[in-house]
Amino acid sequence: MLIVDDSAVTRCVIARIVDAIPQYEVIAAVGSIAQAEAALGKGAADLILLDINLPGRDGLSGLPALFAVAPDARVIVLSGSCAAGSPTALHALSLGAAATLAKPESSPLAGGFAARLTALVGEVMAASPHSIAATMAAAGGSPFDVIAIGASTGGIHAIAPLLRALPDDLDVPILITQHLPASFTDYFAQQLAALARRPVDVAADSLRIQRGRMILAPGDAHIRVVPTIEGAATRLDRTPAVSGCMPSVDPMFESVAEVFGARALAVVLSGMGRDGCRGAERIRATGGVVAVQDQGSSVVWGMPGAIAVSGLASTIGTPEELGAFIARRKRSA
Structure with a gap:
């Protein structure tokens, strides 16, 4: 799993959450899209936890580049602006993210964030590629006339x-x-x-x-x-x-x-x-x-x-x- 977040504290907290999930480990925790591309070039990641507010390219602008390096990876976008149904969440899903989760504003561990992230990782990784594609189609991927x-x-x-x-x-x-x-x-x-x-x-x-x-x-x-x-x-x-x-x-x-x-x-x-x-x-x-x-x-x-x-x-x-x-x-x- 790859963690991409501009905050060193948040990267550390999320890494600890991931380490506590059976069968998952963090291959790298980086602070920018450029560093994420470099990390993916050195080793495969089946899941990317991606922040939006990053230096240089923001997370959503950099998402296509990450898919170009790791086309089979699944992405969960983590951001305080990613409340369910928000414009940012919809934008992330339209770009190919498997799911989004709002980060708490006060502390990375506030509001049961660890439990919610753990559950979401399980749901995303348990879904087959076909199921994810079907979800995206339901959000607006069917043909139009x-x-x-x-x-x-x-x-x-x-x-x-x-x-x-x-x-x-x-x-x-x-x-x-x-x-x-x-x-x-x-x-x-x-x-x-x-x-x-x-x-x-x-x-x-x-x-x-x-x-x-x-x-x-x-x-x-x-x-x-x-x-x-x-x-x-x-x-x-x-x-x-x-x-x-x-x-x-x-x-x-x-x-x-x-x-x-x-x-x-x-x-x-x-x-x-x-x-x-x-x-x-x-x-x-x-x-x-x-x-x-x-x-x-x-x-x-x-x-x-x-x-x-x-x-x-x-x-x-x-x-x-x-x-x-x-x-x-x-x-x-």
């Missing part, structure tokens, strides 16, 4: 790196509602076509939703998705939305949930207010996946933050990380 993206202030800058992170062979249709004046719609559609490397249509009544294409909401109407004999199409709706936005993300998400159900992925990027939160609730209620931009990379964390705080987010990350998340969960050819 549509991607619906909502954004407002700061969203234009966030959409670009997300789209660049998508592979060219990802042909899932993409719907976008970005809060913009109607006069900018055509220009923005041209920008999206270049970024996404695929055709972009401005939504219209009875416009068929097709694989390999993107549809942008016009500045003066909401996108609603309706079922058709051949699949699905868009319908324009100019009814005032609860959020007061035109176009609004909520009607798009709500109708996507009705038509695509569990095979829908909703993404919420930087934006002011709460537009998209009601729709995200419908997406989750029908079994779909909701991914939101993290606070650090958002110009305004209003829209994605409202969803994260409500516990509706399946995963949280930077635009680049969300793009990678989408790519990992794409339908196989």
Whole structure:
């Protein structure tokens, strides 16, 4: 087992807890991702206990690097910000962590932490790789047939790196509602076509939703998705939305949930207010996946933050990380 924590005291305490667990031993206890990579290069570890607040690269940013060195290792993320259901915990699980556990703030041994860690280690190591994969799938790894993206202030800058992170062979249709004046719609559609490397249509009544294409909401109407004999199409709706936005993300998400159900992925990027939160609730209620931009990379964390705080987010990350998340969960050819 490998322990990665920036506190020497915490490393010592956790090592003692691990030493008391039958059949487990600590191969190394280090204070950074770079030191962890070096330790894994010298010897295999079947379990990594990983802190988040580390010097240099933080634990979540360094997690993919650890998996690259030790692809079969299981990771438990330990952090005071990893309360069950918290945005940080969800982010860690979306990156491949097997489990998370909140560390007590006062002392490494407070609140029965040793007993909880011991029990969690047993659960994680007893689970088969198939069980862990199934758990991740239940959290949002099933294939999807549509991607619906909502954004407002700061969203234009966030959409670009997300789209660049998508592979060219990802042909899932993409719907976008970005809060913009109607006069900018055509220009923005041209920008999206270049970024996404695929055709972009401005939504219209009875416009068929097709694989390999993107549809942008016009500045003066909401996108609603309706079922058709051949699949699905868009319908324009100019009814005032609860959020007061035109176009609004909520009607798009709500109708996507009705038509695509569990095979829908909703993404919420930087934006002011709460537009998209009601729709995200419908997406989750029908079994779909909701991914939101993290606070650090958002110009305004209003829209994605409202969803994260409500516990509706399946995963949280930077635009680049969300793009990678989408790519990992794409339908196989």
